[in-house]
Amino acid sequence: MEKLIELVFIPGPGVGHLVSAVEIGRMILSRHQYLSITYLLIDINPNDKSLDNYTQSLPSSATSRLRFTKLRRVQPEFSPELASKPPPVLATAIIDSHKPCVREAVLEIIKSGSSQVAGIIVDMFCTNMMDIADAFKIPSYVFFTSGAGFLALILQVQVITDEFKQDITANEELLIPGFLNPVPVKVLPNTMLDTNGGRDLVMSTARSIRGCKGIMVNTFLELETNAIKSLSSDGKIPHVFPVGPLINLNQNLGDDGDIMRWLDNQPTSSVVFLCFGSLGSFNQEQVKEIAIALENIGYRFLWSLRRRPMEGSLESPCDYENLEEVLPQGFLERTSSVGKVIGWAPQLAILSHLAIGGFVSHCGWNSTLESLWFGVPMAAWPMYAEQQINAFEMVVELGMAVDIKMDYRNEINMDSQVIVTCEEIERGIRQLMNGNEIRKKVKDMKEKSHTALIEGGSSYDFLGRLIDVIVHDSISLVQ
Numbered sequence: 001m002e003k004l005i006e007l008v009f010i011p012g013p014g015v016g017h018l019v020s021a022v023e024i025g026r027m028i029l030s031r032h033q034y035l036s037i038t039y040l041l042i043d044i045n046p047n048d049k050s051l052d053n054y055t056q057s058l059p060s061s062a063t064s065r066l067r068f069t070k071l072r073r074v075q076p077e078f079s080p081e082l083a084s085k086p087p088p089v090l091a092t093a094i095i096d097s098h099k100p101c102v103r104e105a106v107l108e109i110i111k112s113g114s115s116q117v118a119g120i121i122v123d124m125f126c127t128n129m130m131d132i133a134d135a136f137k138i139p140s141y142v143f144f145t146s147g148a149g150f151l152a153l154i155l156q157v158q159v160i161t162d163e164f165k166q167d168i169t170a171n172e173e174l175l176i177p178g179f180l181n182p183v184p185v186k187v188l189p190n191t192m193l194d195t196n197g198g199r200d201l202v203m204s205t206a207r208s209i210r211g212c213k214g215i216m217v218n219t220f221l222e223l224e225t226n227a228i229k230s231l232s233s234d235g236k237i238p239h240v241f242p243v244g245p246l247i248n249l250n251q252n253l254g255d256d257g258d259i260m261r262w263l264d265n266q267p268t269s270s271v272v273f274l275c276f277g278s279l280g281s282f283n284q285e286q287v288k289e290i291a292i293a294l295e296n297i298g299y300r301f302l303w304s305l306r307r308r309p310m311e312g313s314l315e316s317p318c319d320y321e322n323l324e325e326v327l328p329q330g331f332l333e334r335t336s337s338v339g340k341v342i343g344w345a346p347q348l349a350i351l352s353h354l355a356i357g358g359f360v361s362h363c364g365w366n367s368t369l370e371s372l373w374f375g376v377p378m379a380a381w382p383m384y385a386e387q388q389i390n391a392f393e394m395v396v397e398l399g400m401a402v403d404i405k406m407d408y409r410n411e412i413n414m415d416s417q418v419i420v421t422c423e424e425i426e427r428g429i430r431q432l433m434n435g436n437e438i439r440k441k442v443k444d445m446k447e448k449s450h451t452a453l454i455e456g457g458s459s460y461d462f463l464g465r466l467i468d469v470i471v472h473d474s475i476s477l478v479q
Contacts, residue, residue, distance in 0.1 A: 005118045008040060222449075278317075363401075363406075372400070
């Protein structure tokens with residue numbers, strides 16, 4: 001076979017989506033010499049150079065069959081009605097406005113004749129782009145960057161809404177195939193509970209997913225066994241391919257020498273690491289409760305503390321210029337022998353360090369997988385997106401995390417009115433650092449996460465099946 005088999009990949013906006021998309025792309029190409037991938041990059045922030053920096057940082061040996069096409073930026077005009085919708089609805093509208101650019105780019109690839117386009121892969125936030133695949137009569141695949149549990153949830157909520165005509169908030173709990181326990185409505189994502197367009201967006205996404213050829217999920221069979229088996233046995237759901245955990249272990253970790261030197265001087269498994277993701281931050285009252293808890297409990301700690309943007313601002317959290325302005329007076333001096341407060345955190349490097357014994361986390365799915373990969377147990381303190389359901393799954397379903405407050409909500413740029421007390425935080429951290437049963441489960445899952453990706457492992461095999469489907473489709477399209 002001389003002609004390359006081409007896949008067109010449409011990641012969600014932002015470098016975070018691109019990194020995992022490239023990771024699965026490299027895995028696909030490593031398994032088939034005639035496959036190539038073109039990434040169509042949607043760049044919605046003119047001041048953000050992270051996309052360019054990331055693609056330029058990739059070694060040429062890793063990108064010989066990976067190509068990146070940056071689409072021209074589109075600035076849609078929102079009607080007053082659309083402008084009043086929640087941020088996820090607005091973000092989807094911005095992505096959808098790039099459809100003509102995507103259509104042109106796909107047409108150009110097809111016309112070039114240098115390869116056979118066998119599939120279009122869309123990020124879970126770009127499912128409306130499947131219309132373009134349908135127009136060109138090309139199979140579409142969804143890249144689902146969250147877990148199988150969240151996938152099972154949104155598909156079942158769509159059934160409850162469309163087929164049973166029920167309001168998901170009519171009861172306190174939902175029965176979701178793939179979950180052993182009833183799922184409390186209070187841990188559903190805000191978007192799913194929002195009646196100003198948010199819930200409609202989730203339902204639309206679920207309907208689109210049902211129309212694809214296959215779903216790649218960033219998880220592995222041994223972690224989410226019940227959810228994956230439930231999805232796979234449902235004849236109304238496309239084939240599910242758990243291909244994770246997708247973790248970029250070769251990422252540029254930045255200048256972390258001071259942090260790592262501090263960790264080098266701490267005993268094994270003695271440090272609790274507090275980090276809430278690139279968008280996680282708290283108001284001053286909540287920061288003080290965390291500080292009091294850490295000082296009272298006396299454990300060694302490494303705390304990534306970032307300044308909260310003004311409410312309604314579109315900016316992301318940033319580092320404090322002076323930590324003393326937000327922490328209790330004298331806190332840094334009194335805890336200097338056991339703790340270190342930092343700004344941005346090189347999370348992967350920190351989690352891999354032997355001194356880390358526990359992770360107080362926002363339960364973003366990437367962070368959850370990274371924590372398991374390095375065998376670090378978590379205390380769940382979710383904030384936004386699907387993090388509450390991730391926390392429920394880890395704490396209640398799998399018993400691999402402890403709970404600080406898994407129904408906590410602190411949406412991006414919206415100040416939470418709920419304050420988690422120092423007593424609640426202390427209780428959670430004590431359970432985290434002394435939880436031998438959870439630590440044993442997480443250590444066991446660490447080994448399974450590594451095994452899943454090597455030859456003979458579950459994710460390795462699922463990826464092979466996916467590639468077989470893609471190659472078979474390319475032959476069918478030619479005929």
